[in-house]
Amino acid sequence: MSFKIKKALFFKPIYKLEELPEQNFPQIAFAGRSNVGKSSLMNTLVGQKSLAKTSSTPGKTVRINFFLINDKIYFVDLPGYGYAKTSKKEKKVWGSLIEGYFRNSENLKGIIQIIDIRHPPFPSDIELLEFLSFYKKSVLVVLTKADKLSKSKMMESQKKAKEILKLNENSLVVFSAKTKMGKDEILSWIGSKTLKREILCQ
Ligand SMILES: Nc1nc2c(ncn2[C@@H]2O[C@H](COP(=O)(O)OP(=O)(O)OP(=O)(O)O)[C@@H](O)[C@H]2O)c(=O)[nH]1
Numbered sequence: 001m002s003f004k005i006k007k008a009l010f011f012k013p014i015y016k017l018e019e020l021p022e023q024n025f026p027q028i029a030f031a032g033r034s035n036v037g038k039s040s041l042m043n044t045l046v047g048q049k050s051l052a053k054t055s056s057t058p059g060k061t062v063r064i065n066f067f068l069i070n071d072k073i074y075f076v077d078l079p080g081y082g083y084a085k086t087s088k089k090e091k092k093v094w095g096s097l098i099e100g101y102f103r104n105s106e107n108l109k110g111i112i113q114i115i116d117i118r119h120p121p122f123p124s125d126i127e128l129l130e131f132l133s134f135y136k137k138s139v140l141v142v143l144t145k146a147d148k149l150s151k152s153k154m155m156e157s158q159k160k161a162k163e164i165l166k167l168n169e170n171s172l173v174v175f176s177a178k179t180k181m182g183k184d185e186i187l188s189w190i191g192s193k194t195l196k197r198e199i200l201c202q
C-alpha cells in the first residue's frame, strides 16, 4: 500500500477551537513531548527541509499548526507537552486546547504519538496514550531519533516501549529523521487511515 505526498503547504495556525478549519478533510495529528522531533518527522514525511519549523529550544506558544497535504488531508502539528519550564497557565491552555481538539475532531483519523527512543516513555506519554484509547482514537507510536542508538540498544528500547505501552507489532515504528528509517511504514499507516480504497488501488 503506497501513499505519496505530492504537495504540502502550511495552511494555518490555530489558537482557539473556534478557529479549526471548516473543510471536511481527514486529519492526522502529530503529538509528543516538547522537542521530541514532531516537526522533523513531519518534514521528513513531506520531503521538505523546513515546512514545519524545528527548534533546539522548546517552543512556548500553544498553538496547533495545520498543513494541507495533496489538497485533501490535514497534518496537524500539536504543541509539545512535558516541558519542565512551562508555566501553570500555559499548561492549562495546552490541556484545554488539545483536549478540546481531540474531543471535537470527527475528522481526526489517526494520531502519531512520538517518543524519543533513548528514554522509556514518560508518565505524560502514557497518560496521553490512555486518553486517546479512551476516546477510541487510532494511534501509531513512533520511536524517534533512532540514529542516536546502536542497533542492539534500539531493539532493547523498542521491546521495552512495547511492553510499557502494551502495544502490538503494528502500532509501533522505529524512526529517524536523519536516516529516514521507518518513513515508508509511517506513510502507509497514514494512507490506510485516510485514503479510500479506490484511491489506494490507482
Ligand atoms: N539525530 C536526530 N535528531 C533529531 C531527530 N528528530 C529531531 N531531531 C532534532 O531534535 C530537535 C527537536 O526537533 P523538532 O522537530 O523541532 O522537535 P519538536 O517536537 O517539533 O519540538 P517542539 O515543537 O518545540 O515541541 C532538533 O534539533 C532536531 O534537529 C532525529 O531523528 N535524529
Ligand SMILES: [Mg+2]
Pocket (backbone or CB within 6 Å): 038, 039, 040, 052, 053, 054, 055, 059, 077
Ligand atoms: Mg515542533
